[in-house]
Amino acid sequence: MSYLPCGQYFESYLDDQKWWRTPFIKAKMIFMLVVVLALPYLVASEWLSVFYTINYYILAALGVQLLIGYCGQITLGHAAFVAVGGYTSAMMILFIPWPTFMVDSGLVYPISIICAGFTAAMWSVLFGLPSARVKGFYLIMTTMAAQWITVPLVITQYVSQIGGRGQSFSLPPGLIKIGPWTIDDDVKIYYFSAFLVLLCLLAMGNILRSKIGRAWIAIRDNDIAAETMGVNIVVYKLIAFFVAGFFAGIAGAFWISALFFVSPEHYEWFYSLLWVGIILIGGVGSIQGIVFGSAFVVIIFKLLEMGVLGISEFVMTSYPEIGWVTTKIIFFKESAFGLAIIFFLIYEPNGLSYRYWQLKNYFNLWPFSYTGK
Amino acid sequence: MDLFLQLVVTGVMLGSIFALVALGWVLIYKCSGVLNLAMGELTMIGGYVCLGLYQKFVAFMPVNTAFVVALIGTMIIGLILGLLTERIFLRKMIGEPILAVIMVTVGLSFFFKGMVFIIWDTDTQVFLPRIFSIDPIVILGITVGSVYLWSFVAAMVLMVVFVCFFKYTRWGLSMQACADDEMAALSLGVSAKFVYALAWAIAFMAAGVGGTLLGNINGLNYSVSSLGLLVLPVVVFGGLNSVPGAIVGGITIGILQNLTGGYLDFYFPGGIKEIAPFIFMVIFLLFKPYGLWGWERIERV
Numbered sequence: 001m002s003y004l005p006c007g008q009y010f011e012s013y014l015d016d017q018k019w020w021r022t023p024f025i026k027a028k029m030i031f032m033l034v035v036v037l038a039l040p041y042l043v044a045s046e047w048l049s050v051f052y053t054i055n056y057y058i059l060a061a062l063g064v065q066l067l068i069g070y071c072g073q074i075t076l077g078h079a080a081f082v083a084v085g086g087y088t089s090a091m092m093i094l095f096i097p098w099p100t101f102m103v104d105s106g107l108v109y110p111i112s113i114i115c116a117g118f119t120a121a122m123w124s125v126l127f128g129l130p131s132a133r134v135k136g137f138y139l140i141m142t143t144m145a146a147q148w149i150t151v152p153l154v155i156t157q158y159v160s161q162i163g164g165r166g167q168s169f170s171l172p173p174g175l176i177k178i179g180p181w182t183i184d185d186d187v188k189i190y191y192f193s194a195f196l197v198l199l200c201l202l203a204m205g206n207i208l209r210s211k212i213g214r215a216w217i218a219i220r221d222n223d224i225a226a227e228t229m230g231v232n233i234v235v236y237k238l239i240a241f242f243v244a245g246f247f248a249g250i251a252g253a254f255w256i257s258a259l260f261f262v263s264p265e266h267y268e269w270f271y272s273l274l275w276v277g278i279i280l281i282g283g284v285g286s287i288q289g290i291v292f293g294s295a296f297v298v299i300i301f302k303l304l305e306m307g308v309l310g311i312s313e314f315v316m317t318s319y320p321e322i323g324w325v326t327t328k329i330i331f332f333k334e335s336a337f338g339l340a341i342i343f344f345l346i347y348e349p350n351g352l353s354y355r356y357w358q359l360k361n362y363f364n365l366w367p368f369s370y371t372g373k
Numbered sequence: 374m375d376l377f378l379q380l381v382v383t384g385v386m387l388g389s390i391f392a393l394v395a396l397g398w399v400l401i402y403k404c405s406g407v408l409n410l411a412m413g414e415l416t417m418i419g420g421y422v423c424l425g426l427y428q429k430f431v432a433f434m435p436v437n438t439a440f441v442v443a444l445i446g447t448m449i450i451g452l453i454l455g456l457l458t459e460r461i462f463l464r465k466m467i468g469e470p471i472l473a474v475i476m477v478t479v480g481l482s483f484f485f486k487g488m489v490f491i492i493w494d495t496d497t498q499v500f501l502p503r504i505f506s507i508d509p510i511v512i513l514g515i516t517v518g519s520v521y522l523w524s525f526v527a528a529m530v531l532m533v534v535f536v537c538f539f540k541y542t543r544w545g546l547s548m549q550a551c552a553d554d555e556m557a558a559l560s561l562g563v564s565a566k567f568v569y570a571l572a573w574a575i576a577f578m579a580a581g582v583g584g585t586l587l588g589n590i591n592g593l594n595y596s597v598s599s600l601g602l603l604v605l606p607v608v609v610f611g612g613l614n615s616v617p618g619a620i621v622g623g624i625t626i627g628i629l630q631n632l633t634g635g636y637l638d639f640y641f642p643g644g645i646k647e648i649a650p651f652i653f654m655v656i657f658l659l660f661k662p663y664g665l666w667g668w669e670r671i672e673r674v
Binding site: 068074076127129130133134136137138140141142144145148149152153156157224273276277280284328331332333334335336337338339340341342345346349 | 408462465466469471472473475476477479480481482483484485486487488490491605606609613641642644645647648651652654655658659662672673
């Protein structure tokens with residue numbers, strides 16, 4: 001995207017299409033990798049949960065970004081597919097009588113993650129089928145229907161009743177095991193999430209460089225023109241739903257390792273909208289946008305929470321007569337989130353990744369930039 | 374057979390409320406092209422505002438007068454809120470891509486929901502003293518709750534008023550012109566900004582009355598907003614830009630909801646009543662994507 005530095009020439013197409021084209025980018029990426037790996041030793045331990053929440057949101061918003069930002073299929077029901085992933089994984093771990101050697105060698109959870117991905121992908125394709133005939137607002141309606149049908153009806157009323165455990169499945173500690181490692185503390189959850197995020201971002205970036213990704217972008221830009229160019233739009237839209245559902249399933253399967261239980265209230269419609277909000281804040285149609293958006297939203301929520309805790313303590317001690325305010329903090333948070341989305345869309349419609357791009361270009365041309373004054 | 378008739382009649386009456394709310398939705402879409410996902414919250418706000426006013430007025434007025442005055446007050450507050458919402462949030466979004474506009478309405482729904490729960494609590498609240506008597510009325514052998522009957526009457530009266538407003542008044546005609554062809558309307562001196570503001574104001578008013586009636590049936594809580602969200606299947610069924618479609622769709626969805634509640638609840642316990650309209654909508658979309666009377670858009674590259 002950004003300009004190459006002066007005097008940089010490529011002699012083959014292979015060089016031109018590389019991920020890391022210049023030594024500077026290579027150094028930057030290696031630096032980022034080191035930061036990601038060293039993070040647990042750099043920050044206080046209570047902030048680690050913030051970072052793996054960011055990673056979860058990245059994984060979940062990845063599919064939304066793929067559908068909205070790269071294929072032009074607006075979805076407002078992604079939490080349903082994340083829920084399918086989470087429930088598939090949890091139920092496979094809990095209810096299938098695995099042979100002992102598989103449990104001991106920690107194969108169960110990785111297998112369940114892959115199965116969760118495929119189940120969520122099939123579920124997503126099922127609700128993507130109407131996209132063959134409808135688009136725009138009507139597609140939004142179908143994806144919303146996916147949310148309403150999946151979470152309040154199928155999962156709450158039927159799936160949650162399996163095994164007579166009531167509303168939520170809890171996973172006893174020690175059950176979630178990958179190879180020799182048991183996922184049981186924040187550091188391990190963080191590393192696991194970081195690994196998944198790197199893998200999925202890499203996969204997504206590579207898919208977008210392939211024939212499939214180019215077909216998606218053609219469909220996004222103008223589906224009728226794409227069809228006349230020979231892109232089979234139905235097949236490629238369904239592939240987009242499949243891949244987005246797969247990422248959602250992985251996100252859901254990861255999140256049970258952090259929560260140690262699954263229950264329907266983690267997959268409400270709010271989350272579908274939150275992930276769309278994340279890509280709008282980060283920037284539609286950019287992979288960095290997902291990371292920026294997730295980090296922004298999660299850190300803002302965390303800061304709000306910390307600020308609110310401080311304020312409510314202060315209010316309770318100094319002004320007990322307006323103590324009712326503290327009981328309504330969650331609604332203030334919700335209102336603030338709504339306003340934040342609105343004002344981002346009105347005043348910053350290109351998202352954070354556009355600002356990042358501007359910043360990068362400014363320094364690329366520095367000190368001879370012609371945009372900055 | 375008795376049960377069936379009763380479910381259908383109650384469904385028609387419930388559906389008339391949906392039709393009223395859907396009318397407001399269709400107006401906004403027709404006039405300004407905004408696909409509004411905040412309709413559920415608009416409905417809820419209306420209900421709570423009316424409740425607040427009613428509790429104030431009932432102290433020094435007879436019950437029925439207090440309710441009518443509160444309803445009129447709700448409509449006035451709805452008008453003001455509608456004008457403000459359009460001016461502050463939606464005016465800036467004219468001409469933006471569809472996703473951005475939709476997400477603004479989603480943001481609005483979060484904002485309104487938060488505000489409602491800050492001002493009034495999340496507990497279920499009811500209109501006390503009761504406005505409609507609890508005894509059912511028997512018409513031709515069919516028993517109907519009086520609140521349903523009065524809701525039906527109120528919704529029908531309001532719908533007739535709105536339709537007359539569009540057909541016979543100057544403002545209504547300018548709204549029709551704007552919905553038909555914005556450019557032509559602008560060139561003939563119709564102010565598009567005024568029409569957008571009017572559409573939002575009317576939508577708020579219609580949703581407010583709808584929310585009040587729904588609140589009278591089951592009490593006011595968050596579920597009123599999910600009932601308000603049922604306008605989406607309604608408008609998809611009737612066609613996004615068709616006023617008769619909204620009315621027919623509303624009544625159909627009302628009947629459908631009641632029938633599934635009456636017959637299928639036994640086989641699929643819990644929640645099928647709320648979800649059935651959405652399932653119906655998905656299946657309907659596959660066969661007739663533009664609804665009964667929606668305009669089929671012909672696209673050119």
